[in-house]
Each structure stands twice: as structure tokens, then as C-alpha cells.
Amino acid sequence: MSLAHLGLLGLLLMAMPVLAAPWVVASDEAFPPYAYLDQKTRQPAGMDTEIVRAVLEAASQPYQIQLYPWERVKKMLDFKQVDMAYQFVGTPERMEKYRLVGPxxxxxxxxxxxRDGPADYQTLEDLSPYIVGTVLGFSYTETFDKATLKKDAGATSPLQLVQKLIARRVDVIIGDKAQLLYLARELGADKDLRILGQPLAEVPRYVGFPKDEVIKAQRFADGLEKIRRDGTLDKILSKWQ
Incomplete structure (x- = not known):
């Protein structure tokens, strides 16, 4: 091949668009209806999974989603074994540790x-006599996380947490309202369980990047803004309500 041909080939290669490297995206394998493995398709599914897919596609960012236990997801993000993870509660600790984008x-x-559990409560301290179940590694609200209650963090997933409540191994559990009601229905226990008192908080959910990944975080933020403007985000949220 002549030098002229080599030069032309070089110009053509330079003119070709450079495809972005695929991101490895991780989330909780057992967080329905937000993130879970669909048993029929064997693919990641759920409300948050659909939102993340829509954002990355709007940003023209190739990706692959992988689901793991939540504790492993956080460690993988800590060691940059994944590019991003979802879905995080925006606690001060998480804000300090990760670059959160969203909600x-x-x-x-x-x-x-x-149904036969505590009748009601005025403050969290009123729940001191009871065992309150949580999921290992989960953050809830700042007030709850700091409350000196008898907390049982033996559950490794929200499903296991609801099962422990049904089995009377804990007296009260905490979690996302839509998720707890969904799991109660799935377990056929929705008539046996009830929401206790008023909601503790409305909690924004974020995706997380390593703290120094400013460019990737901005790319996701731009995609999220795009699906907000064109109505895609509202369509996904309405579908799952």
C-alpha cells in the first residue's frame, strides 16, 4: 500500500465516530418493583431499571446492567469495578462518599x-419496646438511622425482611411503601400486614458514581434532563403506579 493510500486510510479512521466504551451498571438484585431479575426473560427489570435504561439511551451511552446483592454493589462501586450504580438514598454519608446524580x-x-402489632406511635422512641427490622447495608432517613432502637439488621433483602415480619421474628419493619406493599401482595400477606402511622419521609433516589467521575456523572445528568423534558420519565413512572 502506498504512502498516499495509508494517509487516506488514516484520515478516514480519524473521521469515523468514536463509540463510547460501554458502562457496567450495577443495582440490587432483589429490590422489586424497582430493580430485580425478571424470571421469564432472565433480564434486569423494574421501574428504576427502565429509568436508567432510558437515560443511558438518551445519552447515547452503551451499557450493560448487572444485578448483585446490595452490599456487593456498593463495594464494587467503591473499588471502581463498575461505572455507576443505582438506587441510592441521598443521605449525608452517601453524598460525601459518592457523586450522586438525580433524583x-x-x-x-x-x-x-x-395487624396485631403496635397501634401507632408519636415519635420513634415510642417504638423502643419493639424489634425493628432493617435490611443489612440499607440507609433510611437520617433520624431513623440515628435513633437508638432495637434494630435487627439480619435481613439481606426487603423480601426477607417482610418474611421475618410475617414469621414474627421482628415486630416492625421499615422500607419503601410501594415496595413493602408489593412484597406483601406477592407473599399473600397483604391482609395480615399494615402501614404503621404516618410516612417517615419522602425520599429522593439517586444513581451513584465514584466521587471523581465528574464527566460520567454529567453525561448521565444530561440524559436524565432529556427524558424529563420529552416526557419519557413521566411515562415510566405512570406505568408502574
């Missing part, structure tokens, strides 16, 4: 108990 949606944090 992609809001959730409502509530307490749940059995």
Missing part, C-alpha cells in the same frame, strides 16, 4: 407491622 424518582419511607 431519578422519589419514594416514601414507612414503617410496616402486622
Amino acid at each position: 431519578i424518582r422519589n419514594g416514601v419511607t414507612v414503617l410496616m407491622t402486622r
